[in-house]
Amino acid sequence: MSSFQFEQIGVIRSPYKEKFAVPRQPGLVKSACGELHLIAPYNQADAVRGLEAFSHLWVLFVFHQTMDGGWRPTVRPPRLGGNARMGVFATRSTFRPNPIGMSLVALKGIECRKESVILKLGSLDLVDGTPVVDIKPYLPFAEALPDAAASYAQQAPIAEMPVSFTAEVAQQLTTLERRYPQLRTFICDVLAQDPRPAYRKG
Numbered sequence: 001m002s003s004f005q006f007e008q009i010g011v012i013r014s015p016y017k018e019k020f021a022v023p024r025q026p027g028l029v030k031s032a033c034g035e036l037h038l039i040a041p042y043n044q045a046d047a048v049r050g051l052e053a054f055s056h057l058w059v060l061f062v063f064h065q066t067m068d069g070g071w072r073p074t075v076r077p078p079r080l081g082g083n084a085r086m087g088v089f090a091t092r093s094t095f096r097p098n099p100i101g102m103s104l105v106a107l108k109g110i111e112c113r114k115e116s117v118i119l120k121l122g123s124l125d126l127v128d129g130t131p132v133v134d135i136k137p138y139l140p141f142a143e144a145l146p147d148a149a150a151s152y153a154q155q156a157p158i159a160e161m162p163v164s165f166t167a168e169v170a171q172q173l174t175t176l177e178r179r180y181p182q183l184r185t186f187i188c189d190v191l192a193q194d195p196r197p198a199y200r201k202g
Helices: 168-175 182-191
Strands: 010-013 036-037 056-062 102-111 118-123 133-138
Touching: 056 118, 168 182
Parallel strands: none
Antiparallel strands: 010 036, 010 133, 036 118, 056 102, 056 133, 102 118
16 A cells, blocks of 8 residues: 655635534635635745636645544535435545545635735635645636536535524624624624534534
């Protein structure tokens, strides 16, 4: 059996400080934007030359918060209510033989300064501090397949959990929104996805 060693090329900065409330896929919480900071020696403007012409990227990353848990041949996908088991390779579970994930995100801009390259990302599903091992441009002609079948995940989950705030919290939000204009929308969007484990729902 062969083994391979990869270098981290960057790190994610996102509003999600822990994995509990992270959306299960990118694009579900539109107000959750983030950044990808390239690290040395990959933080060179030449390394991203031409990337600004692409609207979306594939980000390949490491599930660093769950990799110590090892892999499992079968897992319980949340989309199936947490009851039915599927083979790990038929899911996007974090408990994989190689803890590698991939996320399709919008590229909102590129900021190049001295010894600093920052990719501005749209809606993402990554924990702050996630190590990135590669990025690739998204190619619509090859990767947008309207006739593709996706078993139990053909459609995006419906965000239908009602969200309301007490008067005290609403007042605090009003104050915080002076610094973070999207904060209320972000909180509502995250909670509407109902981030609780499947066994705690219902």
